[in-house]
Amino acid sequence: MTFQELILALERFWAERGCLIVQPYNSEVGAGTFNPHTFLRAIGPEPWNVAYVEPSRRPTDGRYGENPNRLQQFHQYQVILKPSPLDIQELYLESLRALGTDPQRHDIRFIEDDWESPTLGAWGLGWQVWLDGLEISQFTYFQQCGGIDCKPISGELTYGLERIAMYLQDVDDVYELQWAPGIRYGDLYKRAEWEWSTYNFEQADTELQKDLFAEYEKQVALLLGLSEKKGKGGVLLFDREPLERLALPAYDAVIKCSHYFNVLDARGAISVTERQRYIGRVRILARAVAESWYAQREALGFPLLETAVAAQ
């Protein structure tokens, strides 16, 4: 099964089970969770079932294309089922069958692995899924998102596509994967890995990244009308009514901040104490967006609740 057939098989599988098939986000994200199709839609009461590929950037994981397993950009296949159905594990195992892997013949285990994104103020409980000792997926029940308690709970399945493909194609080197007949993964990404590693570790202009971080941080506050003052108990205050706020452009700016922070981190330009401060700054922005999004959906009457009833 080629890399693209793997993607197609998952798209088909989840489409047949009622998921919307959407596209990757057009900004730099560290994981499929950052895509607003997950981060924002996991908030609030509206049901939501979606699946998509997410090219994910982790600047610190770059290895100049020399390590057969580590990449600064890799591909996740992200599925969100909200509310999480009781048979979510069975659905997941079925999806493995759809990839030609019979769980009976392998050792499949669900190993505790709680997930937390300190920058997004999000966390959940769940597992990493092992297939014959290889971690192939993350499985998370979201408990909080942007500091807001999730209800209902979203189930998030994240497939590590490169790992699964290496397993299916029986290769030890990610660059040897067949993306499509005749085209290897290395043909597409090996040079990119070297360039991005060189950029992230050596040449990224740290002053520029710091400035960009600060500018986008200001943008979030502006677009949401986020007040510098806080209310009782640290409550965020906004100068704009929910529907006057531009939550989506603001969220884009949060993603930018998170990305520039990651580059600065890879570049070794942040000390340990500064690191915590940066994370705290992004988290508060993410929270402001999450609260604004919730307020907007509420003001709109949570439209997808009705759609769901209509669909039934």
Place this chain on the structure above:
Amino acid sequence: MSSEFLLEIGTEELPASFVTHALHSMKTSAIELLDQARLGSDALEVATLGTPRRLALRIRGLADRQPDRDETILGPPWGAAFDVDGSAKKAATGFAKKHGLRIEDLRKQTTDKGDYVSVRLLEPGEATSKVLAEILPRLCQQISFPKSMRWGPGEVAFGRPIHWIVSLFGSEIVEFDFANVQAGRATRGHRFLAPESFNLDEASQYVKALERAHVIVDLEDRKARMMDGLLAAAKSLGGVLEPDAFLADECVSLVEEPFTVPGGFDESFLELPDAVVISVMRDHQRYFAVRASEGGALLPAYLNVVNTAEDPATIAKGNDRVLRARLADGRFFVEEDRKAPLAGRLTKLESVVFQSKLGTMGAKVRRLQANARALASASGANADACEEAARLCKADLETLIVYEFPELQGEMGRWYALREGIDPTIADAIRDHYRPQGADDVVPDQTVGAVVAVADRIDTLVGCFGIGLVPSGSADPFALRRAALGIIRIALEGPIDVDLRALIAQAHGAYAGDAELGSADDVGSALDGFFRGRIRGMLKDPFGGDVVDACLGAWDGTSLRDLRSRIEAVSELRAAPEFEALAVAFKRAFNITKESERGPIDSSLLEAGAEAALAERFTTVRDKIREATGERRYAEALKLVAQELGAPIDRFFDEVFVMVDDPRVRDNRLRLLGEIADTVSDIAHFHQLGTKLQRRDPSVPA
């Protein structure tokens, strides 16, 4: 025979620690709830069973019916409940309401404390199954987990989502529901080997029926099977299993039926340090290592405990691949690390924060060097070697392999040092200075390692105390208690003594220019108290708290071994038959002279007989006792005290009255006793020792 009760809660895969935690709370709550429901008895056998996918409770010995309730309950005093005219006050109506009764049901009961309101509660017993049906939802709610989660609609919190509940009393279903799941008799087998749901006819069939469905519900049984499988597999590989209790507990909690699948890796990876190979296998993959013989070389093989083994070859192939990649990473880190010498990483430590107010690791290392040199000179150790070991001991924190496997700190520093051709004494010290890591760990057995270990710990202690980071309650984020215990144990069990006061002063001085600490006196006295507390905690068990306190009282806070000699000497004496009388006499001498002035003894004022005899004996042996004490030969000093002064002082107290009216005679007597008490108190404070006989001295106010 009464029926067995079974509760099984089927869940998604629970983490290992959750299962033990939950089963424990399930059992405690069950016993509590049954007691409250009058179903508790000594005949009850409450057992828990569990796997990653189920928590089960089995109760044997339950009665079929709850006993009737016939209980008299006392309420408020009669006078507080009823007016003299007999009308009920608030206390009476409240009490009646609480028990669902009317005022007319209240009775007067006379007790030896007066008249009280009472009620007799009569309630016929219910069928046990009915009582259980009421208790069970509460029991399920009370099961606690290290962390709970919500799922689906998000209304219930539990360790993991619940899929089914079995609740059988004998062959009857005890009906209830929890988390939108209706309890019944349908259970499920192994997720992959027996996925279909099936019914249990009887609670007592549980263990066997589940075993047929590839689930070994009893954790101990499952573990025994797993260990058998591992040992046999190691043997068939021609080796022995590397024992690992922690890993065994972890693995048994990840499977419902254990199978062992062996695998292997390329022999060339064995060029890596064993610790790296084992860490990769154990921490990342949860594989057991296999050695050629006990303590022998590692074999290029591993044992994997799995949940299904229909196709071992496929499973082994996949796992081999993962391990190969992991080991290749390990090899890459080691090769990269070896491109630069350990000393070359010291500059990097300059930018690593030790503690925000205490500066960088680079500064800490410089202090360690100074501390190690001073300590080495004091202990007659090789100061150059100690300083060099201190300089290099933290360098491996900046290696890739330690970044990846933090638990290999020290171990990898030693390994790299040996390969660089660094003196093995220094290399060993790099590893050993982290010892002891805990109560079960050994202390460094070589001088250099011991010196650096002490130098490191005292730097942390003085620094943290100096900026007010003092452990409180259970909060001890810098593990200062462990650091202090480490120093004490190194001095008592290891190759060097430690002069605590000098050490603290040295470490305090070493911070000059690095950080603003509290004054040397303040830090010194706070740490003195802290160490004394740790010493007491550590030694009170073998020696007795009073012996340790008596010796701590006489100890000057310098040499730890000096303190130990005192404790050993006193504790030896304490085992001797003459101890009681001796201790009582010296306590008396101490107590009676607590407030009195010291001074020369005027022999012309001594009364012939017991007093003169005591004075004569004491003057003869005084210098010998003091000399032995001064040279820290405490056992000998105490022997002299016991042999030479025991009988005379006993006789003195029997025959002589101290507090006579003549002030000159009395004060002279007190001076004699005072000097004896002081001489003995230099060894240990006898007045702090517990004695069985507590003879009261009539001349001393209680």
